[in-house]
Amino acid sequence: MIRSVTQDETRTAIESIARLRTAERAADAGTRSQIASARRFLERLVGPTVRPADAARVLGVSRPSLKRWIDKGEIATVRTPTGRREVPVSELVSLLEELNQTEAREGRPLGRVLRERRRRAEEGVDIDRLLPRRRSRDHRVPELQALAYHRLVAERLDEKLVEEARERLSEWREEGRIHPTWEERWRGLLAQPISRIAEILSADTKAARALRQTSPFVGVLTEHERRRLVRAVEERAAS
């Protein structure tokens, strides 16, 4: 980069990423991988997170409104290496995609999208369905969280999610974020039919537990869903 990205460019890039993601879902395999490479270029340009002020512009809301939603936990934030609270671009993109679908209607669209998301998350996560019936002493809470997460992913698994997981493995290899041993194991699994992948993602075995510790299926659930799941498992473990 010879200069930093301006605020307007950030907004345009994030809007483009959201539109490209929507287009990817409708496209055939060949077109999809071409759209994906353009999307990834934009994602690298923008970086993983943006400041709340930029997020408010992208979502078309005031900064106090955004802050209210962040404080209520309706919009996820993460802490950056410099200690600031920022909004993940993936969160903005998923909100924008939903906003684009409701845009034609009247009222305050973001509020409605968030309400809808809350309703879905509450209905969608039936924690008892996602966990082993009997909890043995060997199960640690993070292992149960990863199991519940992947069982939910398995229910939604399709070719596109598998392809995205493969792409993420390639990115991680380039960035040195995954040990070659685990990259190979995941590649081997992702070459299997969807039903088999779903079976291993949901398996409560030693080998599957170790595999799920470094999973290319991160980011498949929205941050809101993921946090709800994590809390639900913690609550169940404490009871």
Add this chain to the structure above:
Amino acid sequence: MAGLVAAARVRELGAQAVVFEKGTRPGGSMLLSSCVIWRHRSWDELRAECAGGDERLQGLVWERLDGAIEWLESLGAPVVAPETGNPRTIGKRFEPTGLTEALVRRAGEIRLGAPLRDVDGPLVLATGGFQGSRELVERHIAPAAPLRLRANPWSAGDGLRAGLARGAALSAGMDEFYGRNMPDAAFTEAEFVPLAQLYGRFARAFDENGEEFFPGEVSWSENDLVQATARRPGGRAWYVLDEAALEQRVRERTVAEMVALAPTAVAPDELPFPAPPGARVAVRVAAAITHTIGGLRIDDRARVLRQDGTAIEGLYAAGVDAGGIATGGYASGLAAALVLGLASAEDAVH
């Protein structure tokens, strides 16, 4: 590291902390380490490997580490490798100077050259173990003593003594330690990591009398071989290597490259016993202690415990001063320092 982490977390929670640092610089043994902070990938494997350790403490470190590493990163600690390089473990490698600086920025007041002393209010013992005390090593780790020191010189059991004086109990595994076999020659702090002879799994290990003393499989951390070496005459061993062994790789280096750095490498005919067939080179190594594994007994809030299991009011131990986590095997000392530092701070403030 544990002391800096505790102070940084105390201040983040809105309370005040003072760090008494006996040495001339902050950072303890963390600053001299390769700075990989890790946990076992699999809980089952941790339990199998460190079977003598306290399961609750192991669970605390194992469950909290990923979040704790994120917390370190949020302080601006520089990551040099986002992955450990070991398929059995999960964690990150930090740059030790940058990590120390990031913690020092948050830790508030640090008094250098100031040994542990009585204070009003909660006290976190984080003096880094007792490997720097010849007397304590001799008492607890015998017959291994004296061992070469591969750590900062200030971690000499001040925390252990202070805890015992207030009625603390000792943990399991007081005779165990984590260390590396180093060339049996003088080495400096800067050589702790590059000179470590971490290829024992490819070598045949003989003691001074020519007895092959570790015929079984060496664990991946090689800590079992190092502890066995410590218990041979003089705490020494000869690593004898054949052609195939020299070609093996450990991380980014070949065994031949690691041997080339050792000032105690000799030709097989210079061995004090008949060389085994196929030997190409031999290296005289000595067990060096990085940190003790036994220490004060604590609970999962890092509170120091008495023999009857009750907690001593306002007294905590974190990092190597807390014992009984990796007993029987080896688990990341920095991970225990980080998680127990956080846990002690949180309990002390609340």
